[in-house]
Each structure stands twice: as structure tokens, then as C-alpha cells.
Amino acid sequence: MSKKLLIGIVAAVVLMIAPIASAALIPAMTFVYLEPISTNKEIASTFPGDIKKTYLQFYLRSLNDKIIVNSVRLELKGTKLKTGDIKNVSLYSKNNKNIPLATVPSIPINCIGTSCTGGYNFNLTGLTLVKNTFSPFLIQADIASDATIGGDFQMYVTNKMSSATAATTGAVAKLNSSSVYGRKYVVHATPEQTGKLNVITMTTPVASTVATGTQNFTFANFELNTYGSSEDVKVSKLVVTDIVGSGVEGATDNYSGVTNLKMYQGSNVLATASSTATNANIVKFNFVSPITVLKGKSVVLTLKADVVSSKGTSHTFKIAQNDDYVMAVGANTGNTITGNNLNEYGNGQLMTVVQEAGKLTVSLVSGVNATPTENQTVNIGTTGGTYFAFKLTAQNEPIKVTSLKLTVNGSPVNDGDLQNVKLVDQNGTVLATTGGLICSSNTTCYYKWIMLDILVNPSTPLTIYVKSDIGGKNIANLGNDFQFRITDPTVDIAAVGSTSADIISPENILGGTIGGNSGRTTIVPFFVTVKADVPAPGSVVEQTIVAGTVLGRFKVINNGSAQIELTNVKLQDNGTHTGTVLYKLYASQENSSNYIDTLLATGTSVDFSTLSTFITINGGAYRYLSIMVSNIGDAVAGDSWQLSVASLGDLKYGVAESGLGYSGNPADDNDLADTVPGLMVNGKPYLGTISKK
Known part of the structure; x- marks a missing residue:
């Protein structure tokens, strides 16, 4: 608080003290200057169109009691005014400038000659002043766009027609001061x-070298300043130019060594209406x-980009x-x-690209329509399936893959199992096809492509999908399985740098074994599936368990046309129980709910x-499998059972070639006298939990 303000307040307080007529003090309210009195003597400017400008600030002080303010009288005096020049006049508590205590659309102005006066009573509700405190208030108003140029005014609050009462007694409070004046304001023409805007390509960063493979490298800083401007400026477009060190200026390929251009303001990337990922001799940033x-201020923008090759040898960016x-x-x-109000300066700095050795990273791509993460089955004769996928990522320069070897492991696998194997990229483009397998045994084979020309750009990793048909009847062996992998990328892949023409050395082909732990695919004649029946998955059933109690039931469905023979059932119990329990496995009658029919x-x-x-x-039919307790043993209350099929192939079946009508093992013979065993039932269902009472 300034010294003059403190003196003003103390003087006001001294003048307010009234003689004590009795033991009770008289409640009072007074207006006190909030700003230094010397400031209020200065003349200030205002302009047509000014909005919510503060023209007066003051304190209200309560004495001797809590005071309820009923009204505050605002008056003004000035010259060359008219009604409507001063609009939307509002009284605010300075502690809450968001909601006015009272507002008047316009103060009526009365003029005699050029001398004018006006006033308004702000009638208030619920404004209470705490005893012996200073409460700050202010007056804000708008100036009409057609306000009289050259007019002036001064606002003040006065005890004339202002009113207040004591909160405790309801007595009328005494108003002890006369008026508090604001500054005199003159309405000037706008x-x-x-x-005005200056665009400067700055001298930092300084000229330097940058290695290929560097990401988000700072190529240039741009200063936008409005020094000498009389208004704020909005910039919606900047066009950046790139001067390359070699090659024909404007030829697209000379700029391709730099990609993913981004403009930053501080740490924020500025969004653009169109992509700036591709470099050129000019790149447009439409914000x-x-x-x-x-x-009168400045903003600094930063241009960053990725360096993917030495194309162009150097780059100088500027506006x-x-x-x-x-x-x-x-x-x-x-x-x-x-x-003349728009100026561009600066030449930018030369950034020389140093070619680093090219690197190629190989990584597995797993999931649906990619490398299977779990074991699976596929029907004989299926076409266009995806059984392996991997991603190639280039660093430091574009890289050309010239040969690729894919290993196929099986138990067993033969040449007829996989047909029309091809490499397809993420856009569906066929990169290469091949003929038959080359096998060193009946469990290990491979495909090899030579004279490939697969280009991988650093800015765009390439995903390759291995697609294949499954051999048809009398060609593929039922029960054979396969798994694709790249056993050792340093041996199985050959590549060269597209820019440098250098052979990519083994230490720069990264990734290790790709696909070694992926799922295996088994060839089956058709799908046979197992599903959960009762108790429902996720449910918990508490019941009495004795010999003869069924703990769970599954449903096995033959979706094929030939009869199968169920040969193996391996279930898992995820419950907890004590002692030794004896179990029986029953099959139902076919297509029947007569669940306990044949003991298996x-x-x-x-x-x-x-x-x-x-x-x-039979083909198209189903049976239920029921698991029954035959001897409960030492099981106690609280013991539980939760049955499931944990893995693909835990249920197996066989099928007769005579029922199929074709040889299921053509790699061995072409007769129809065999039964193909060990075929996998699809599904890994789990049942709800049964708990012993």
C-alpha cells in the first residue's frame, strides 16, 4: 500500500469519527479512495468501442457494526456527452469481477451547453460489509462506437442518495464521507x-553435420515478430524452402533423404491441414x-525432421x-x-548429412491374419491363408532386400502340404512367389527367394505377409503341421543399401530368430469342435457332491460329412480339493440329451x-461328454472343481479314409484303407465352478 494511500485512509478515518452521544456507537459507512489521489488527478484516454473498461475504483468501509448496503450512487460530470455514449455501466466487487452486483444499460446525460452531468442509483440486494473492514469495488463501462469524439467525463460515487443499514439493529447507517472521484477520461478517435510482420530465419542452430538415421533433428528456427505493428497478427501459412547440396534442384528424389517435417511452437507440434511428411524444394505448412x-511481441517456431538417407548430401531450410x-x-x-508490412530475412544454415551404415531390423508381426500366437487347425484345400508375418525396418538409408530364406518346421511336413506360397506387403502387392519346398528331412524344409528387389524406406517400415494355399485332397497329409520362421536373419536375409550400394553386413541385420515360438498350424479334413455346456462359464454352483454327481458337461460337434471316432480326452481341473477322487467319463447317445449312455x-x-x-x-452330429464322480473320497465342504480344455488337441479323433473318400496320407500311399489318427478337436472351453456344500 502506497504512503499516500495510507495517509488518505487514515485521514478519512479521522474525519469519520463522530461524537459518542451514548454508550452505543453509531453504525456508519464511508467511501474511501482505492487508488492514490494523485493518480485520480491524471487525465486518461478512452476510445469508441472500448468494452468493460474500469473507470473508477473505491473502498466501502463499515464502522461500528456489520453494514448492509442498500444502494450506491454513481454520478459523472463532463463535456460534449450524450445519452448512450457510456453504456452497460456495472458495479463489481473487485474480489469477483465475473458477476456484476448491478448494471444499468445507459446513464442518462443532461447537458447545458457543453457541460454535462448524469447519475444512477445502483440498488443492491444482499451486499453486506464486515465490521471495520475495507471492501474494494469498481465501476466498469463500455464506450459506444459512435461516442462523441472530444467528449470527456469523470465518474464518482457519493453519499448523496446512497444508503445503508446496520445488520444488527436495522438502524440507518451514517454516511461519513462525501465523494470519491475517478480519473478524467477523454474520448479520442480510434x-x-x-x-506488420517480420519473418526471420534465425542464425541458430548453426551449420553442422547430421547422421543418417537421426530423428526429429532441428534444421531451422524461425522468429515471427510484430515490432512496429499496431495490432496483433495471425499467421495461417508458412512455406519452407530446402536448398540441397547435390542433384538437380526441384527433382523429387534429391529431397527424399529428409522426411516427416514438423513445425513446433515450444514443445507442441503445430497441426497442419495437409501432410508435411514428404520433403520437396518447397513445403507448405497450412496451420x-x-x-x-x-x-510488439515475437514467437519462435522450430522446424524438425527425420534424416533417412544422404540423398541431396546437405539441406538448407529457410523461409x-x-x-x-x-x-x-x-x-x-x-x-x-x-x-512493406511483410518482411522475410535470413538465409538458413547448411546441414550436411553424414552417411551411416545401413541397418535392417526384422521383427515378428502376430495376431489375426498374421503370425498365429497359438496352435490352430486349417481345413484341407484352404486357399489364401496367412501363416506368417514380419516387419522390415530400415535405418540410415533405403535398403533393398535381395534374397530371403523362410524355414518351415513340421512334425512332419511335406511338399504337398503348402502350395502357391507368396510374399505380400501391407498394401496387398505380391512381392514374390515360389514353387515347392526344399527339405533336408521330413520335419525341416525351407523356401528361398533370390534376385528379389524389395525396397524398404526408413520412413515406411514394410510388413510382409506369407500367404499359402493348403494342398487339396490326395495332395496334403492330414495331421501334418507347419510353422514358418526366419531362423537367423543375418544368414537368411541378404540386402544392400539403396543409396550407398553397400552390402548390409550381418552385424547390421538385427532381430534374432523370428517366429520360433509362434503357433503351429495342423491340417484337418474339417472342423470338429468342443464347447462348454454346464455349469455355465463364469458361474459358481454350491451343491451336495456324492458318488454319481456330474461335475461338468461338454459338447463335441462333428462339422464334417464323414464319421469320426473320438479317441483322446484330456481335461484340466482348476479347482481345489482334498484326498483322492475317482472320476468317470460318459458319452451321451448321438444327438441326444440322454447324457449318461456309454462309459468311455x-x-x-x-x-x-x-x-x-x-x-x-457321424457327420453333422454331436455327443455330450459328462464327467461324473464315482467315489468322493476325502473331499470336504468348500472343495471345488472347475473343468476346462486347456489346449488345442487335448481332444483328438481319427477318421477313416474310406469315409472321407480320399487318401489322408498321400505322401505314404494313395489307398483308402487307412484311418488317420490324432486329429485335433478345435476349442478351449471352460466350465463354471462347482463347490461342495
Whole structure:
């Protein structure tokens, strides 16, 4: 608080003290200067169109009691005014400038000659002053766009017609001061606004070298300043030029060594309406949200990009001295800034690219329509399936893959199992096809492509999908499985640098074994599936468990046309129980809910493995498998059972070639006398939990 203000307040307090007529003090309220009195003697300017400008600040002080303010009288005096010049006059508590205590649309003005006066009573509700405190208030108003030029006014608050009462007694409070005046304001004509913008390619960063493979490298900084502008400026477009060190200026390929150009303001990437990923001799940054440069201020932008090769050998970025390369308007006037009001400076710095050795990284791509993560089955004769996928990522320069070897492991696998193997990229383009497998044994084979020309750009990793048909009837062996892999990329892949023409050395081909732990695919004649029945998955059932209680039931469905024979059932129990429990596995009648029909196996666990009795299921038919307790043993209350099929192939079946009508093992013979065993049932269902009461 200034010394003059403190003196003013103390003087006001001294003048307010009234003689004490009795033991009770008289409640009072007074107006006190908030700003130094010397400031209020200064003349200030205001302009047509000014909005919510503060013209007066003051304190209200309560004495001797909590005071309820009923009204505050605002008056003004001035010259050359008219009603409507001063609009939307509002009284605010300075502690809350968002919501006015009271507002009047316009103060009526009365003039005699050029001398004018006006006033208004702000009637208030619920404004209470704490005893013996200073509460700050202010008056804000708008100036009409057609306000009288040359007019002046001074606002003040006065005890005349202001009123207050004591909160405790309801007595009328005494108003102890006369008036508090604001500054005198003169209405001046709005000065003409002119936007001005200087665009400078800065001298930092200094000229330097940058290695290929560097990402988000800073190539240039640009200063946008509005020094000499009389308004804020909005910049919506900048065009950056690149001068390359070699090659024909403007030829697209000479600029391809730099990609993914981005403009930053601080740590924020500025969004553009179109992509700036591809470099060229000019790159347009059309900003989604214009950059605002405040009047008399500056903003620094940073150009960053990735260096993917030594194409062009060096790059010098700048904003050229061309007004077409900058789009800017005055924030208030909306006028386009051109000519002498728009200036571009600076030549940029030479950034020389140093070619680093090319590197190629190989990584696995897993999931649906890629490399399987789990074991799976595929029907004989299936076409166009995807059984392996991997991604190639180049660094430091574009890289050309010239040969590739894919290993195929099986148990077993033969040449007829896989047909029309081809390499397809993420856009569906066929990169290469091949003929048959080359096998060193019946479990290890490979495909090899030579004289390939697969280009991998550093800015765009390439995903390659290995697609294949499954051999048809009398060609593929049922029950054979396969798994693709790249055993050792340093041996199985050959590549050269597209820019340098250097052979990519083994230490620069990275990735290790690709696909060694992926799922295996088994060839089957058709899908046979197992599904959960009861208790429902996720449910918990508490019940009495005795000999003869069914702990769970599954449904096996033959989706083919030939009869199968179920030979193996391996279940898993995820519950917890004590002692030794004996189990029985039953099959239902075919397509029937007569669940307990044929005993298939017994045991002390639910891993029944090879069944004592095989059970047939005709094409299109189903049977239920029920797991029954035959001896509860030492099980106690709280023991539980939760049955599931944990892995693909835990249920197996066989099928007769005579039922299929074709040889299931043509690699061995072409007769129809065999039964193909060990085929996998699809599905890994789990049942709900049963708990013993």
C-alpha cells in the first residue's frame, strides 16, 4: 500500500469519527479512495468501442457494526456527452469481477451547453460489509462506437442518495464521507491499425553435420515478430524452402533423404491441414489454427525432421523472401499483411548429412491374419491363408532386400502340404512367389527367394505377409503341421543399401530368430469342435457332491460329412480339493440329451488321455461328454472343481479314409484303407465352478 494511500485512509478515518452521544456507537459507512489521489488527478484516454473498461475504483468501509448496503450512487460530470455514449455501466466487487452486483444499460446525460452531468442509483440486494473492514469495488463501462469524439467525463460515487443499514439493529447507517472521484477520461478517435510482420530465419542452430538415421533433428528456427505493428497478427501459412547440396534442384528424389517435417511452437507440434511428411524444394505448412503473434511481441517456431538417407548430401531450410510464402492478417482489422508490412530475412544454415551404415531390423508381426500366437487347425484345400508375418525396418538409408530364406518346421511336413506360397506387403502387392519346398528331412524344409528387389524406406517400415494355399485332397497329409520362421536373419536375409550400394553386413541385420515360438498350424479334413455346456462359464454352483454327481458337461460337434471316432480326452481341473477322487467319463447317445449312455474312461484325474472305449460321431452330429464322480473320497465342504480344455488337441479323433473318400496320407500311399489318427478337436472351453456344500 502506497504512503499516500495510507495517509488518505487514515485521514478519512479521522474525519469519520463522530461524537459518542451514548454508550452505543453509531453504525456508519464511508467511501474511501482505492487508488492514490494523485493518480485520480491524471487525465486518461478512452476510445469508441472500448468494452468493460474500469473507470473508477473505491473502498466501502463499515464502522461500528456489520453494514448492509442498500444502494450506491454513481454520478459523472463532463463535456460534449450524450445519452448512450457510456453504456452497460456495472458495479463489481473487485474480489469477483465475473458477476456484476448491478448494471444499468445507459446513464442518462443532461447537458447545458457543453457541460454535462448524469447519475444512477445502483440498488443492491444482499451486499453486506464486515465490521471495520475495507471492501474494494469498481465501476466498469463500455464506450459506444459512435461516442462523441472530444467528449470527456469523470465518474464518482457519493453519499448523496446512497444508503445503508446496520445488520444488527436495522438502524440507518451514517454516511461519513462525501465523494470519491475517478480519473478524467477523454474520448479520442480510434487510431488507425496497421498489421506488420517480420519473418526471420534465425542464425541458430548453426551449420553442422547430421547422421543418417537421426530423428526429429532441428534444421531451422524461425522468429515471427510484430515490432512496429499496431495490432496483433495471425499467421495461417508458412512455406519452407530446402536448398540441397547435390542433384538437380526441384527433382523429387534429391529431397527424399529428409522426411516427416514438423513445425513446433515450444514443445507442441503445430497441426497442419495437409501432410508435411514428404520433403520437396518447397513445403507448405497450412496451420489448422493460426499462430497469433501479439502486438510488439515475437514467437519462435522450430522446424524438425527425420534424416533417412544422404540423398541431396546437405539441406538448407529457410523461409524465402517471397510474400506468397507467408499468409498473415491483422487480428483486429482482418487486413492481409503484404508489401512493406511483410518482411522475410535470413538465409538458413547448411546441414550436411553424414552417411551411416545401413541397418535392417526384422521383427515378428502376430495376431489375426498374421503370425498365429497359438496352435490352430486349417481345413484341407484352404486357399489364401496367412501363416506368417514380419516387419522390415530400415535405418540410415533405403535398403533393398535381395534374397530371403523362410524355414518351415513340421512334425512332419511335406511338399504337398503348402502350395502357391507368396510374399505380400501391407498394401496387398505380391512381392514374390515360389514353387515347392526344399527339405533336408521330413520335419525341416525351407523356401528361398533370390534376385528379389524389395525396397524398404526408413520412413515406411514394410510388413510382409506369407500367404499359402493348403494342398487339396490326395495332395496334403492330414495331421501334418507347419510353422514358418526366419531362423537367423543375418544368414537368411541378404540386402544392400539403396543409396550407398553397400552390402548390409550381418552385424547390421538385427532381430534374432523370428517366429520360433509362434503357433503351429495342423491340417484337418474339417472342423470338429468342443464347447462348454454346464455349469455355465463364469458361474459358481454350491451343491451336495456324492458318488454319481456330474461335475461338468461338454459338447463335441462333428462339422464334417464323414464319421469320426473320438479317441483322446484330456481335461484340466482348476479347482481345489482334498484326498483322492475317482472320476468317470460318459458319452451321451448321438444327438441326444440322454447324457449318461456309454462309459468311455475312468481315472483318479480328469486327464483321461487315451479312452478305454472309442466313440463315433457321424457327420453333422454331436455327443455330450459328462464327467461324473464315482467315489468322493476325502473331499470336504468348500472343495471345488472347475473343468476346462486347456489346449488345442487335448481332444483328438481319427477318421477313416474310406469315409472321407480320399487318401489322408498321400505322401505314404494313395489307398483308402487307412484311418488317420490324432486329429485335433478345435476349442478351449471352460466350465463354471462347482463347490461342495
